[in-house]
Amino acid sequence: MVVLSNPTLHQIPLVKPPKLAASSGGSISVVDLSKPRAAASAAIIEACEDSGFFKVVNHGIPLELLCRLEAEAAAFFARPPADKESALGPADPFGYGHQTIGRNGDVGWVEYLLFAVSSTTTVPISSLGEYLVAVKRLAGEILELVAEGLRMKQRDRLSKMVTEEESDGIFRLNHYPPCPLLLEGFDGGGLTGFGEHTDPQIMSVLRSDGAAGLQVAGKDGSWVAVPPDRRAFFVNVGDAMQVLTNGRFKSIKHRVVVTDTERSRLSMIYFFGPAEETRITAMAEVMVDGEERRYNEFTWREYKKAAYKTRLGDDRLRQFEK
Numbered sequence: 081m082v083v084l085s086n087p088t089l090h091q092i093p094l095v096k097p098p099k100l101a102a103s104s105g106g107s108i109s110v111v112d113l114s115k116p117r118a119a120a121s122a123a124i125i126e127a128c129e130d131s132g133f134f135k136v137v138n139h140g141i142p143l144e145l146l147c148r149l150e151a152e153a154a155a156f157f158a159r160p161p162a163d164k165e166s167a168l169g170p171a172d173p174f175g176y177g178h179q180t181i182g183r184n185g186d187v188g189w190v191e192y193l194l195f196a197v198s199s200t201t202t203v204p205i206s207s208l209g210e211y212l213v214a215v216k217r218l219a220g221e222i223l224e225l226v227a228e229g230l231r232m233k234q235r236d237r238l239s240k241m242v243t244e245e246e247s248d249g250i251f252r253l254n255h256y257p258p259c260p261l262l263l264e265g266f267d268g269g270g271l272t273g274f275g276e277h278t279d280p281q282i283m284s285v286l287r288s289d290g291a292a293g294l295q296v297a298g299k300d301g302s303w304v305a306v307p308p309d310r311r312a313f314f315v316n317v318g319d320a321m322q323v324l325t326n327g328r329f330k331s332i333k334h335r336v337v338v339t340d341t342e343r344s345r346l347s348m349i350y351f352f353g354p355a356e357e358t359r360i361t362a363m364a365e366v367m368v369d370g371e372e373r374r375y376n377e378f379t380w381r382e383y384k385k386a387a388y389k390t391r392l393g394d395d396r397l398r399q400f401e402k
Contacts, residue, residue, distance in 0.1 A: 107131070107304055108296075111315075114138035117225065124222065125229035128325075132317035132332035133296050135309065136222070141214045143311055145207065150289055150310075152205045153346050157191060157255040167204045168195055173388070181274065186392045189271045189338045190256050197249035197350070205253075212251065215285050215313075215350045216243055222315060223283065230325075232365045238324075241354040242282055248353035248380060250281075256293060256345040259338050273336035273345075277392040280383060281318040281353040288314075291345035297333040319397050320353065320383065323375045326362035331397070356381035375400045 109127035111134050113120055127134035156164065164176045171177030171194055178191035195203060197212060223239040232238075241247065256273045273293055288294065290310050295303040306314065322331040338345070354360070361377040378400055387396050 107298065108306055109134040111136050112138050113140070113221070117228065121225040121229040124225050128226070128317050128321075128329040130330075131296065131299075132322075132330035133334070134315050136218070136313045136315060137309075137311070139218055139313055141218060141313075145211060145214065146287060146310065148207045149205065149211050149348065150346055152207055153253050153255070153348065154344075156193070156205060156253075157344075157346075164191070164193075168193065181392065183388065184391045186275055187272070188274045188336075189259055190254055190273050190336070192255065193253040195251055197251050208251075211348075212249075212350065215287075216249070216352075218313065219243070219283060219285055219350070219352050222285075230366055232363075237363075238282070241358060242352035244355070246355040248281075248356055248384075250351040250353065252349045252351070254336075254345075254347045254349070256291075256336065256338050256347075258340055258342050258344055260341065270337040270339040273338040275392045276333050276335040278331040278333050278396070279316050279318040279351060280320065280387045280396060281351045282320045282324070283318055283352045284316040284349055285352070286314040286316065286347060286349045287312075288347035289345060291340065291343050293336045293338060293340075293345050294347070295335050295337060303335070318351075318353075320360050320380065322397065323360050323400070324363050325366045326371065327374050328366055353384075354380050356384070372402070374402060376402055 109123065109131065111120055111123045111127065113136060124134065156167070161178075167176060169175040171192070173182065174195045176191070176193055179187050181188055181190070193203070220239040220243045223242065224235050227235045227238050242249070254274065259271055276297070288308055288310065290308050292305065292308050294306040294308070294314075296306060298304045316332050316334065317329045319331045321329050336345075336347075356379065358380045359377055360380060360383065362373045362375065367373075375397065383396075383400075386399065390396050
């Protein structure tokens with residue numbers, strides 16, 4: 081674990097003690113990609129329908145690549161604030177940001193690097209390109225297994241949405257520094273690292289180091305801590321996928337809580353969105369006879385525009401419900 085010096089972050093609102101499920105982490109689904117395709121596909125479908133979140137193991141991406149990217153990211157966030165901001169400019173929304181998340185008042189004990197994935201994007205982390213290629217391949221494989229599990233005629237229908245050149249991919253590197261505020265007598269259980277939210281895209285693929293902090297919403301309204309596993313990836317179902325499956329898959333609400341006074345946490349998330357003019361509506365293959373679509377059709381561009389106007393915790397899909 082690399083411990084980084086604190087950046088200049090202002091004090092932010094404290095969260096209440098996190099309410100965790102009694103069997104913390106016990107309900108996290110695990111998908112083993114070394115198993116036969118039918119078994120892996122069935123496990124993914126079950127996880128997407130149950131919670132919208134699962135852990136992927138035996139994914140084939142070398143641990144050496146993951147560790148190299150982690151080390152380079154740590155070195156980047158250890159730079160002086162001015163150097164970090166000069167890398168991609170201040171976040172608006174893309175670039176280097178700290179504390180402020182988005183444009184609508186959300187804050188967190190976090191600094192980050194956010195950028196659109198494209199052939200023209202230049203970032204100061206040399207191994208990132210290799211990582212992005214590997215994770216995009218993994219996302220395509222997962223979405224093909226989803227299509228198989230849903231018995232779709234076109235196996236690459238979903239994967240093509242997020243792997244073609246015009247697809248709208250976004251990548252975020254988050255750094256949650258050690259929190260000195262917790263040494264100042266605060267006993268509330270933690271600080272907001274990244275507030276509760278769902279991801280707007282079709283799917284997100286997350287990888288983090290060995291530090292804890294990620295929590296997902298349980299069915300009973302409690303929060304379940306996700307045990308860290310630096311060898312694995314974690315997958316979130318996004319809002320667009322919930323619409324595509326007419327609500328059969330769940331867009332999972334999640335957050336990060338910072339509780340450590342000595343260790344930092346690094347996470348890297350690849351958000352997989354379709355091309356901006358892609359029309360998002362429930363796919364006929366997932367609907368039974370007589371079933372009506374729960375959401376009005378929209379383009380991905382329209383949904384992104386609407387999402388930018390909301391706060392993290394808002395229910396973005398509500399305005400598109402029929």
